[in-house]
Amino acid sequence: MRYIDSTLLRLPDGWTDRAKTAKEAILRGEDPNDYSDVWRALKNNLAELSHDKCWYCEIPVIRSDNAVDHFRPKGRVSDSANKHDGYRWLAFEPSNFRYACTFCNSRRKDPEGNTVGGKADRFPLENEADRVYQPGSVKNEIPTLLDPCDIGDWLLLGVQKENGKPCAASNDPEQKKRANVSIEIYHLQHEPTCKLRHLEAVKLLSDIEEAKELFIAIQSDATKKTAFKRVAARLLKAIHANSAFSGDMRFILRGERETNHYSWIQTLLET
Ligand SMILES: [Zn+2]
Numbered sequence: 625m626r627y628i629d630s631t632l633l634r635l636p637d638g639w640t641d642r643a644k645t646a647k648e649a650i651l652r653g654e655d656p657n658d659y660s661d662v663w664r665a666l667k668n669n670l671a672e673l674s675h676d677k678c679w680y681c682e683i684p685v686i687r688s689d690n691a692v693d694h695f696r697p698k699g700r701v702s703d704s705a706n707k708h709d710g711y712r713w714l715a716f717e718p719s720n721f722r723y724a725c726t727f728c729n730s731r732r733k734d735p736e737g738n739t740v741g742g743k744a745d746r747f748p749l750e751n752e753a754d755r756v757y758q759p760g761s762v763k764n765e766i767p768t769l770l771d772p773c774d775i776g777d778w779l780l781l782g783v784q785k786e787n788g789k790p791c792a793a794s795n796d797p798e799q800k801k802r803a804n805v806s807i808e809i810y811h812l813q814h815e816p817t818c819k820l821r822h823l824e825a826v827k828l829l830s831d832i833e834e835a836k837e838l839f840i841a842i843q844s845d846a847t848k849k850t851a852f853k854r855v856a857a858r859l860l861k862a863i864h865a866n867s868a869f870s871g872d873m874r875f876i877l878r879g880e881r882e883t884n885h886y887s888w889i890q891t892l893l894e895t
Pocket residue numbers: 678679680681682683724725726727728729
């Protein structure tokens with residue numbers, strides 16, 4: 625996961641009027657899905673904000689019919705204490721849209737790794753008593769799911785460098801719980817995704833080792849500087865927002881900085 629600044633979303637000409645008309649129809653009792661072309665019209669603009677990657681897991685979304693996820697479900701909510709028909713009044717609200725791959729968005733079972741996940745109609749809250757059922761403000765609801773549009777949430781997810789499996793980045797019990805629930809609901813532990821994440825981690829760790837050795841070598845041999853810069857550029861690319869799993873790679877690099885206190889790692893993270 626990586627922070628997405630959704631305020632940068634570009635709305636096509638006339639879109640706001642279409643959304644307003646659709647919302648009025650929904651509030652009269654019509655089905656949001658009859659107006660799905662309205663949110664689908666924003667698919668490419670949402671993808672633009674994340675360099676075509678899923679906002680939850682950061683894998684490139686090649687093809688998906690269902691790429692616009694409603695963070696607060698527009699249909700029923702399975703986590704609510706009472707029957708919830710969905711946050712229908714937010715069905716056309718751009719701040720409720722997340723660009724998502726099929727694995728994160730749709731419920732499925734993966735026999736290879738024996739995992740189950742996918743967001744579908746899930747939306748647990750930290751305090752169920754705050755749940756809003758009728759059109760109105762949701763500002764008092766605290767979602768349990770980590771939100772890529774929240775400036776701090778993505779930092780709560782980490783990765784195990786040995787196998788590419790996701791983990792909580794924090795030891796704080798509340799933050800840890802939110803990370804673990806998100807891992808399950810977004811299906812971030814999906815085995816094929818872990819393998820891809822692990823491949824990136826292996827490349828990153830190899831580059832970190834090479835950079836460490838070159839950094840030491842530079843102290844007595846200035847000609848090693850070029851080679852060091854070449855590796856540093858690769859590391860920078862791996863943690864750049866347009867690379868797959870860039871949030872996970874930043875997590876690994878942050879961990880290396882903390883154990884070794886290398887100033888050059890700090891510089892890369894700040895670049
Ligand atoms: Zn995804």
